[in-house]
Amino acid sequence: MTDMLTVLAPDGATKKGFEADLPDAELLHCYRTMLLVRSFDEICLKLQRAGRIGFSIPNLGIEATQVGAASALRESDWIFPSYRDFGMALYHGIPAVEMMHNMFGNAEDSAKGRQMPVHFSFVEPIHFYSISSPIGTHLPHAVGAAHASKLRGEDTVHLVSFGDGGTSSLGFHSGMNFAAVWKSPVVFLCQNNGYAISCPSDHQTASDGYAVKAEAYGMPHATVDGNDLFAVRQAVLEAAERARRGEGPTLIEAVTFRMGGHSTSDDPTKYVPAELVEEWKQKDPVDRFRRFLERKGLLTPEQDEAMRADTLAEIDRAAKAAEATAAPGLETIFSDVFAEVPNHIRKQGEFLFDLSQRRGEADAGDGEFPL
Amino acid sequence: MTDMLTVLAPDGATKKGFEADLPDAELLHCYRTMLLVRSFDEICLKLQRAGRIGFSIPNLGIEATQVGAASALRESDWIFPSYRDFGMALYHGIPAVEMMHNMFGNAEDSAKGRQMPVHFSFVEPIHFYSISSPIGTHLPHAVGAAHASKLRGEDTVHLVSFGDGGTSSLGFHSGMNFAAVWKSPVVFLCQNNGYAISCPSDHQTASDGYAVKAEAYGMPHATVDGNDLFAVRQAVLEAAERARRGEGPTLIEAVTFRMGGHSTSDDPTKYVPAELVEEWKQKDPVDRFRRFLERKGLLTPEQDEAMRADTLAEIDRAAKAAEATAAPGLETIFSDVFAEVPNHIRKQGEFLFDLSQRRGEADAGDGEFPL
Amino acid sequence: MANLTLIQAVNDGLRTVMKADDSVVVFGEDVGPKGGVFLATEGLTADFGESRCFDTPLSEDGIIGTAVGMAMNGLRPVAEIQFQDFIFPAFDQIVSEAAKLRYRSGGQYTAPMVIRTPYGGGIRGGLYHSQSGEAYFAHTAGLKVVIPSTPHDAKGLLIASIQDPDPVLFMEPKALYRAVKGEVPEGEYTVDLSTLRTVRQGGDVTIYCYGAMVPVVERAAAQAAEQRGIECLVVDLRTLMPLDEEGVLEAAKQTGRVVVVHEAPRFCGYGAEISALIAEHCIEYMEAPVRRVTGFDTPFPNTLEHHYLPDDRRVLDAIEAVYDF
Amino acid sequence: MANLTLIQAVNDGLRTVMKADDSVVVFGEDVGPKGGVFLATEGLTADFGESRCFDTPLSEDGIIGTAVGMAMNGLRPVAEIQFQDFIFPAFDQIVSEAAKLRYRSGGQYTAPMVIRTPYGGGIRGGLYHSQSGEAYFAHTAGLKVVIPSTPHDAKGLLIASIQDPDPVLFMEPKALYRAVKGEVPEGEYTVDLSTLRTVRQGGDVTIYCYGAMVPVVERAAAQAAEQRGIECLVVDLRTLMPLDEEGVLEAAKQTGRVVVVHEAPRFCGYGAEISALIAEHCIEYMEAPVRRVTGFDTPFPNTLEHHYLPDDRRVLDAIEAVYDF
Numbered sequence A, B: 001m002t003d004m005l006t007v008l009a010p011d012g013a014t015k016k017g018f019e020a021d022l023p024d025a026e027l028l029h030c031y032r033t034m035l036l037v038r039s040f041d042e043i044c045l046k047l048q049r050a051g052r053i054g055f056s057i058p059n060l061g062i063e064a065t066q067v068g069a070a071s072a073l074r075e076s077d078w079i080f081p082s083y084r085d086f087g088m089a090l091y092h093g094i095p096a097v098e099m100m101h102n103m104f105g106n107a108e109d110s111a112k113g114r115q116m117p118v119h120f121s122f123v124e125p126i127h128f129y130s131i132s133s134p135i136g137t138h139l140p141h142a143v144g145a146a147h148a149s150k151l152r153g154e155d156t157v158h159l160v161s162f163g164d165g166g167t168s169s170l171g172f173h174s175g176m177n178f179a180a181v182w183k184s185p186v187v188f189l190c191q192n193n194g195y196a197i198s199c200p201s202d203h204q205t206a207s208d209g210y211a212v213k214a215e216a217y218g219m220p221h222a223t224v225d226g227n228d229l230f231a232v233r234q235a236v237l238e239a240a241e242r243a244r245r246g247e248g249p250t251l252i253e254a255v256t257f258r259m260g261g262h263s264t265s266d267d268p269t270k271y272v273p274a275e276l277v278e279e280w281k282q283k284d285p286v287d288r289f290r291r292f293l294e295r296k297g298l299l300t301p302e303q304d305e306a307m308r309a310d311t312l313a314e315i316d317r318a319a320k321a322a323e324a325t326a327a328p329g330l331e332t333i334f335s336d337v338f339a340e341v342p343n344h345i346r347k348q349g350e351f352l353f354d355l356s357q358r359r360g361e362a363d364a365g366d367g368e369f370p371l
Numbered sequence C, D: 001m002a003n004l005t006l007i008q009a010v011n012d013g014l015r016t017v018m019k020a021d022d023s024v025v026v027f028g029e030d031v032g033p034k035g036g037v038f039l040a041t042e043g044l045t046a047d048f049g050e051s052r053c054f055d056t057p058l059s060e061d062g063i064i065g066t067a068v069g070m071a072m073n074g075l076r077p078v079a080e081i082q083f084q085d086f087i088f089p090a091f092d093q094i095v096s097e098a099a100k101l102r103y104r105s106g107g108q109y110t111a112p113m114v115i116r117t118p119y120g121g122g123i124r125g126g127l128y129h130s131q132s133g134e135a136y137f138a139h140t141a142g143l144k145v146v147i148p149s150t151p152h153d154a155k156g157l158l159i160a161s162i163q164d165p166d167p168v169l170f171m172e173p174k175a176l177y178r179a180v181k182g183e184v185p186e187g188e189y190t191v192d193l194s195t196l197r198t199v200r201q202g203g204d205v206t207i208y209c210y211g212a213m214v215p216v217v218e219r220a221a222a223q224a225a226e227q228r229g230i231e232c233l234v235v236d237l238r239t240l241m242p243l244d245e246e247g248v249l250e251a252a253k254q255t256g257r258v259v260v261v262h263e264a265p266r267f268c269g270y271g272a273e274i275s276a277l278i279a280e281h282c283i284e285y286m287e288a289p290v291r292r293v294t295g296f297d298t299p300f301p302n303t304l305e306h307h308y309l310p311d312d313r314r315v316l317d318a319i320e321a322v323y324d325f
């Protein structure tokens, strides 16, 4: 692999001359966000195993990439996330309970229970773009949104996050190309976590890593250690500054490793060599950052323990609240197809509402079909 | 632009140490093929202006790329052409009249009058793959066909030709990527002729030329002077040899210039600066090769004159023969949708046959719908 | 009022909204200095600047994908797909993204955008410059599908589409681009996106059509009246989604005899939905089988396209068949 | 004979042809060592080697595009699209290339290939893991579209599809993968690609269905018989293109009362074609409106998918409605 930027060593030491550009409280916020992600993962896994939610996506091992990247953005910037970017949302203060509403697909879910779990969508406090399942389609969206910002003369940056597998998608090719030609203020963040479901990198591409793909588009690129929060942050900050200066997009490859399965439906032992998992365990991004904080005197083992208990409790509360929330109403099947419900859809809604009432189903609500 | 391979100077001199690896008769065949292309162009333009064919695609200025590339292939190899590759077909002995049948879409057209002009399809004497209009879709086809050859242990090479605009297509991204991962015996030939219809290269990509796009796929690449038949031939020969040795694909960018409009429907003066056309006139690939032949004592001005008259006459005969050929029969609307005509299509054919008979149309033929 | 061709009306419509609304941007392949291969965007770059009308790289996926992004962030993109036949590389962006964005985000993100694209046969374009894909898009929940057949409607429907809060596929019958001319009001006006247009009144046979088939049907209807005294009620659907279903059913009931005409292949074509609506809601009014006059269930041929495309003779045959049933 | 689930029957079908014919290759995302996300290809790489069953990069365009190339050059590719929802990036390759290759080349190049893909709802997959796109493909001339509903048919139709000289889209009802079990003959056998299957005889109401809707309809038909003494003729279409039109019309005439059932949205859905065929060819036999029981004209929801999908109750309602009309 070509030079990979690393700042933080596994033992928590930082490269000579490196000075964290974040205030202590921010450093602790980064750490706490990573713990929140772990807690979110842990609780979702339990909920899924217990059959209380249908599906989740493990984030174990990639927390530093998410949080490092998010920390480099302003609230006026937009994030075009992948389904594996819990940390970006949590870093920017999206309440865990909002995310849990989506995991349960309940009435409070901002997507109104229409999407699978982990398909979040928020506009506040930051634009955390509506996740869709098809891989790579959101890259051109980020470019288009960035183009709009640019035309209006704003200094908004649009960060789009995707996986190693995502680089093979159509959206990667068109998004990268359009962004480079238009000099759009976009940061392309490729999270190379080793696998696309079961497909390892050597079956995904013959290139040496993913950053080099930017060459095809005349776009600058950087490769960073994805388990090093500072390295990711620095690369994204630099790319964002370039974008704000009107100098166009950058591709960043964060080299990391998916320590869990692809999803709760996946058994990675079928295709991931155990040695590889062992090897990456040594590079755990959360441990690394914890050691850094300990060295810096910002965290004691006791404080760490307390923070872990606290984040777990926070997520647990969020899950309980979400689970206690009712399912969406029947009308949510029919609204938001268009801004206004056209006649043929309204009739289908009335039909279903009537049918459910005849069936005596509670979720039909009372009286008339409300749309 | 990164190093560009040139062998033949505009005055017909060749680089020191260069020795043409083709026998004299072959050299003359190359030249004659380029003249055939020019004649084909000229006559099609006239036919189109006279309203006798609907459409053609000028090849003026890019003859050396086509013929140089074709000369590097064996008859057992496959060509996946673009609509602008008349020279590749003619070089390999596809009779001009066969191509003219397509220009007229008549009953002898191998595509049975179903395609627009310049959408040729041949399987003999070489596989000259059926051209379709959507840009870039044939790149993965070449890769798949090459993969089949490779699985069977054949040493067949598959050359796929496309334009600068074609590099933005989906098929470029997936074709290049799959070929590199699979080490398929494919030669990707990008004919950078300056424009995609009216879109110049700086609106097409921000990269420095097109060859560099191979970096994204870990694929070797070369940039050659596309108006230099020898340079193109050499690059394609080398790439083909690599492919035959099982070492995988290569991307070749041939830098050339489309001296005519995009098609007979296009007015390039709207978007091509006149100076640019002037500049490229100096690099005319046919003149260049003629001077080479003259220097080598293989061609006198008189012989040249005769050859030009001869090729023009050959194409003219072909056009006349094609024009005199009847239109396809009605049944060609309904056949070849599937290997066998299913009932619903058969009924539609019977309906049309009957209708045409009632109308007294000659092309309905006699009696029963024949499928 | 000006007397314009259909393509001039499209150009006029674009100019009208671009003048009124800075957020409208027009882009696609060759729409800039060249003005588009059919000249629909002629002069827009010169008159509004390159930031309002610009060329893109050769990627329909990129054109539609970036349009979705622009739309969600405050612009009103009008993307051109050079030929409808080349929309398929963008099919995923249209069907999975533009059409579903509002729904999947609970209304947090939306894609108010227009995709303009010439469609249909009659220009000797063969398989890949002649197709009519309306059924693919009308079947996709979340998309509006609009097809004008007159210069007046072309401008009015286009302006309505650009101002609409949802993604609209605006299919332009290229065979009519220069073949029809008509009065077009100056300045801004809109034509409602869910009302059909009654082209001709008549009590014997109802004919549904749209786009380039409208003049064909008009000719056939005139012949039916002349030759047989059959009076046809001719309906131009204009907005295929959302469809004016009440209007469609009303028209069917008026005559009890129905012909549906389109260029696209018959099987699972748009005409099937019209037949199905009738079979579902007013079968008891029907005096004759519902006849479809359509393209054949084959790819589009080239030399013989005049045999492939429904013409007045085929429509007349169908009128007579349902009338005489 | 073995008693297999539908997914086991698919695996068995693949093994059977792979053993018999070296030119059959299986590929797609995660079909290799992982055996596919539903395990349809489990063990194939281990048993036949990586050159016969292999993983591809994440590009459906590449998967289908290379399949076309392999097919024209002597292989018999069987490409998997992980979910039918993800087939749209390959739409251009399917619609413009695979479907039109034979036609446009006058038969010089052909694409005998199979695209296997799980489709449909019932697994809480929301918008993007639940769709039923059969209408898009059945409308596309040059493609065959096959949907099995039993393990027996899954294997027999799959083998027939792989041996077929034309491109076949083989849609597997993922809701039935493990939900149905049945007797499956060992070794090679085929089920004809253009004949429907009569699931249940009856003289009162005809019901057309396919895929995962077949068991739903069976339950509704049983209830109709039990509760009301209504006898339903249940038809599993199996091959949506080419359709056994004679069989369809025959079945409609037998009862004069018709219900069409599918999961996909109604508007321009496959059911519309069935209605249209009836309106065209046997409207005079109809005693009642043709009822469609389908998914709604919205994207596919998640939490409420059980309300979106047609169930036996909705089918029963429709049976009663056409019976009582």
Ligand SMILES: Cc1ncc(C[n+]2csc(CCOP(=O)(O)OP(=O)(O)O)c2C)c(N)n1
Pocket: A082, A084, A133, A134, A135, A162, A163, A164, A165, A166, A167, A191, A193, A195, A196, A197, A258, A262, D029, D058, D060, D082, D086, D089
């Ligand atoms: C177009 C498309 N094809 C296939 C899938 C199924 N799928 C879901 S995730 C995934 C792998 C993605 O890998 P990568 O981009 O590396 O992201 P990661 O999951 O590793 O974060 C696949 C193939 C999909 N969602 N979309």
Ligand SMILES: Cc1ncc(C[n+]2csc(CCOP(=O)(O)OP(=O)(O)O)c2C)c(N)n1
Pocket: B082, B084, B133, B134, B135, B162, B163, B164, B165, B166, B167, B191, B193, B195, B196, B197, B258, B262, C029, C058, C060, C082, C086, C089
């Ligand atoms: C998918 C697709 N989009 C658009 C077109 C219309 N079109 C035909 S040729 C062309 C330009 C192609 O340019 P290039 O690849 O450079 O080839 P050249 O014509 O210069 O040889 C375009 C946009 C098409 N044929 N296919």
Ligand SMILES: [Mg+2]
Pocket: A163, A164, A165, A191, A192, A193, A194, A195, A196, A197
């Ligand atoms: Mg990955």
Ligand SMILES: [Mg+2]
Pocket: B163, B164, B165, B191, B192, B193, B194, B195, B196, B197
């Ligand atoms: Mg070009």
